[in-house]
Amino acid sequence: MVPLDYYLILSAIVFAIGVVGVLARRNLIVILMSIELMLNAVNLTFIAFSRFLGSMEGQVAVFFVMAVAAAEAVIGLAIIISVFRQRQSLDPEEMQLLKW
Amino acid sequence: MVASDPGVATYDLLRWIPLIPLLGSVTNVFLGQRLGRRNAGLLGCAAVGASLAIAAYVFFQLSPAGLFRDPIYTWFESGSFKVNLSLQTDALTSVMLLIVTGIGFLIHVYSLGYMGHDEGMVRFFVYLNLFIFFMLLLVMADNLILLFVGWEGVGLCSYLLIGFWYEDPNNTIAGNKAFIVNRIGDFGFLLGIFLLVTELGRQGIWTLDFAELQKHVQMLSPASIGLITLLLFAGATGKSAQIPLFVWLPDAMAGPTPVSALIHAATMVTAGVYMTARLHFLFALAPATLSLIAWIGAATAFFAATIALTQNDIKKVLAYSTVSQLGYMFLAVGVGAFSAAIFHVFTHAFFKACLFLGAGSVIHALSGEQNMRNMGGLKSYMPKTYWTYVIAALAIAGVPFTAGFFSKDLILWRAFSHGAMLLWGIGLITAGMTAFYMFRQLFMVFHGQCRADSHAKAHLHESPSAMTLPLILLAIGSIFSGWLGAPEYLWGSAWDRWLQPMFGAVEHHGEAGTEIMLTLLTLAVVAAGLFWAYLKYGRAGAQIAEDSENVFYRLSLNKYYVDEFYDAVIVRPFTACSRFLAQIIDPRLIDGTVNGIAALARGLGWVARGLQTGNVQHYLAGFLLGTLVLLAYYIGQL
Numbered sequence: 001m002v003p004l005d006y007y008l009i010l011s012a013i014v015f016a017i018g019v020v021g022v023l024a025r026r027n028l029i030v031i032l033m034s035i036e037l038m039l040n041a042v043n044l045t046f047i048a049f050s051r052f053l054g055s056m057e058g059q060v061a062v063f064f065v066m067a068v069a070a071a072e073a074v075i076g077l078a079i080i081i082s083v084f085r086q087r088q089s090l091d092p093e094e095m096q097l098l099k100w
Numbered sequence: 101m102v103a104s105d106p107g108v109a110t111y112d113l114l115r116w117i118p119l120i121p122l123l124g125s126v127t128n129v130f131l132g133q134r135l136g137r138r139n140a141g142l143l144g145c146a147a148v149g150a151s152l153a154i155a156a157y158v159f160f161q162l163s164p165a166g167l168f169r170d171p172i173y174t175w176f177e178s179g180s181f182k183v184n185l186s187l188q189t190d191a192l193t194s195v196m197l198l199i200v201t202g203i204g205f206l207i208h209v210y211s212l213g214y215m216g217h218d219e220g221m222v223r224f225f226v227y228l229n230l231f232i233f234f235m236l237l238l239v240m241a242d243n244l245i246l247l248f249v250g251w252e253g254v255g256l257c258s259y260l261l262i263g264f265w266y267e268d269p270n271n272t273i274a275g276n277k278a279f280i281v282n283r284i285g286d287f288g289f290l291l292g293i294f295l296l297v298t299e300l301g302r303q304g305i306w307t308l309d310f311a312e313l314q315k316h317v318q319m320l321s322p323a324s325i326g327l328i329t330l331l332l333f334a335g336a337t338g339k340s341a342q343i344p345l346f347v348w349l350p351d352a353m354a355g356p357t358p359v360s361a362l363i364h365a366a367t368m369v370t371a372g373v374y375m376t377a378r379l380h381f382l383f384a385l386a387p388a389t390l391s392l393i394a395w396i397g398a399a400t401a402f403f404a405a406t407i408a409l410t411q412n413d414i415k416k417v418l419a420y421s422t423v424s425q426l427g428y429m430f431l432a433v434g435v436g437a438f439s440a441a442i443f444h445v446f447t448h449a450f451f452k453a454c455l456f457l458g459a460g461s462v463i464h465a466l467s468g469e470q471n472m473r474n475m476g477g478l479k480s481y482m483p484k485t486y487w488t489y490v491i492a493a494l495a496i497a498g499v500p501f502t503a504g505f506f507s508k509d510l511i512l513w514r515a516f517s518h519g520a521m522l523l524w525g526i527g528l529i530t531a532g533m534t535a536f537y538m539f540r541q542l543f544m545v546f547h548g549q550c551r552a553d554s555h556a557k558a559h560l561h562e563s564p565s566a567m568t569l570p571l572i573l574l575a576i577g578s579i580f581s582g583w584l585g586a587p588e589y590l591w592g593s594a595w596d597r598w599l600q601p602m603f604g605a606v607e608h609h610g611e612a613g614t615e616i617m618l619t620l621l622t623l624a625v626v627a628a629g630l631f632w633a634y635l636k637y638g639r640a641g642a643q644i645a646e647d648s649e650n651v652f653y654r655l656s657l658n659k660y661y662v663d664e665f666y667d668a669v670i671v672r673p674f675t676a677c678s679r680f681l682a683q684i685i686d687p688r689l690i691d692g693t694v695n696g697i698a699a700l701a702r703g704l705g706w707v708a709r710g711l712q713t714g715n716v717q718h719y720l721a722g723f724l725l726g727t728l729v730l731l732a733y734y735i736g737q738l
Binding site for chain 1: 713717
């Protein structure tokens with residue numbers, strides 16, 4: 001059986017990729033995808049612990065996260081489309097109206 | 101009328117005495133222009149006339165020891181401290197009521213003629229009626245707070261009427277001066293009231309009702325009574341124009357002449373005397389304050405009289421004369437002769453009002469001329485004014501069997517029998533000077549050659565009967581009002597009998613023989629003053645138009661430079677200080693502090709707003725950083 005550490009390290013790597021994607025990319029769609037990466041990294045951790053501890057609670061949490069992620073993807077994409085129609089651009093650098 | 105205890109009765113007619121003039125004033129505010137000048141004036145006269153009728157009616161129902169009360173409602177209360185809006189009339193108030201409404205009525209009628217040509221006549225009667233209201237409130241108040249309301253109210257009306265012809269900035273300045281100088285005195289007065297409340301309150305008595313005060317006055321310590329009376333007297337020096345606050349009264353002559361007669365001679369300026377008489381039970385317990393009052397009164401009487409000797413403005417002479425006569429009243433108060441002081445208030449109201457109205461009649465006839473050097477010989481042009489003026493001048497000089505003779509001699513006699521020889525001596529010399537300056541004025545205005553220019557001469561006329569009738573009535577009063585207070589060696593004093601329950605029996609020190617001797621001495625001094633005035637100003641060929649180079653003459657003519665002194669010592673440093681505050685402290689320190697705090701906030705904001713880029717990714721980076729820090733912290737804890 002693959003030891004727990006492997007799952008956790010993989011999960012940490014995926015999460016870090018997601019973080020870098022959210023912070024560094026210049027396209028809203030990629031940023032949204034990076035958020036999904038982070039969520040799935042967390043899901044992986046949940047599942048791993050669930051399996052190793054023999055408890056179902058981790059899986060319950062994963063289902064919640066997947067439901068929320070689906071809703072978030074829907075709303076997020078709708079907002080992105082709306083923003084794109086307004087500005088013909090998806091660069092978050094240009095979305096700076098909310099400052100002083 | 102429901103009698104609750106003997107001598108004290110509730111009587112709700114009292115409230116109408118001040119209320120009717122107030123209604124007259126308010127009516128004229130709203131309807132005066134529509135009624136027209138003449139009707140508005142008649143309304144004003146009628147309102148005061150109605151007050152006079154009620155006051156007289158009340159007077160005849162009152163017994164000397166009696167007291168009518170009209171509690172209208174409780175004004176405010178705090179714990180056991182309660183101030184009522186309630187009026188009262190006792191022997192003292194009833195006398196003041198008759199003076200205020202009686203003289204006030206005559207002066208209202210006179211104003212019909214005097215102000216008849218003036219555009220602002222409606223406004224004039226509004227102010228005049230309002231003044232009568234406040235003055236009546238002052239004398240009818242049954243507690244110190246309400247008295248203070250009246251006190252401030254008459255000050256306000258005085259200010260409004262001095263600056264009545266506001267187009268001339270000098271009149272406005274004179275009004276301001278009167279108001280500000282009075283404010284200084286009133287500040288002392290108010291402090292006195294506060295001190296009285298707290299000192300009595302410390303003994304568990306929270307009250308300012310005169311009757312209650314009189315009952316509990318013994319509980320105060322002598323030191324606090326001394327301080328309280330001193331502060332209250334500071335108020336009186338302002339309102340009644342005593343040293344050191346007398347400077348506003350001569351300037352107050354900028355107002356129309358009926359105002360000078362009513363407010364600045366007969367009624368308002370005597371409010372200080374009334375206040376001390378009303379609180380006589382308090383002042384009687386403060387011998388040090390009383391002797392200070394006596395000295396200030398005597399000094400004021402003397403110095404004002406010396407200034408009056410050389411003035412050339414017809415109203416200024418009378419103004420300084422008023423200050424001087426008020427000094428006599430305070431001299432009487434200071435030697436404990438409250439009844440004599442109020443008696444002089446009473447007689448002085450008649451002859452000084454008569455003199456002012458006579459002067460007004462002259463000014464009116466000469467189309468506004470006030471310099472006595474441009475008058476002269478008016479005797480034949482205006483006989484009624486002349487003869488009433490003569491009678492009033494004789495009365496103020498104290499010629500036997502005129503009002504001033506009785507009241508002034510009474511004061512001098514009381515000062516003498518009190519043992520205050522020096523005060524008596526000052527009063528005696530002042531009596532001589534009074535005779536001199538009054539007859540100097542009489543000769544300059546009515547005798548000799550007419551020195552008016554041809555234009556004024558062409559318009560010379562006797563005043564209309566609305567003006568001469570009050571003059572005649574006041575002249576009659578200038579003689580007979582004094583007969584009420586005759587000395588014991590003649591027919592005795594009805595006045596003292598009337599006020600005896602109020603101030604206690606008059607103690608008769610000394611003998612009638614001494615009193616007669618002193619009276620003869622006074623008469624000799626008065627005759628000397630009169631004769632001197634004739635020599636200097638009455639003879640044919642008298643040098644009227646020239647100033648003497650004598651140093652005393654110059655001092656007197658320039659009013660001892662008191663105004664200049666105050667200007668240099670108080671007004672200028674104060675203005676400089678204010679200017680410093682306004683131009684340096686206010687913009688630099690005050691504004692600087694406020695603006696500095698604002699600039700600080702802006703600076704901090706300028707630093708902090710760099711963090712707010714509006715870029716979501718930057719915020720997220722911060723978010724991550726925070727999470728990492730917290731994480732590191734918790735891991736460190738493990």
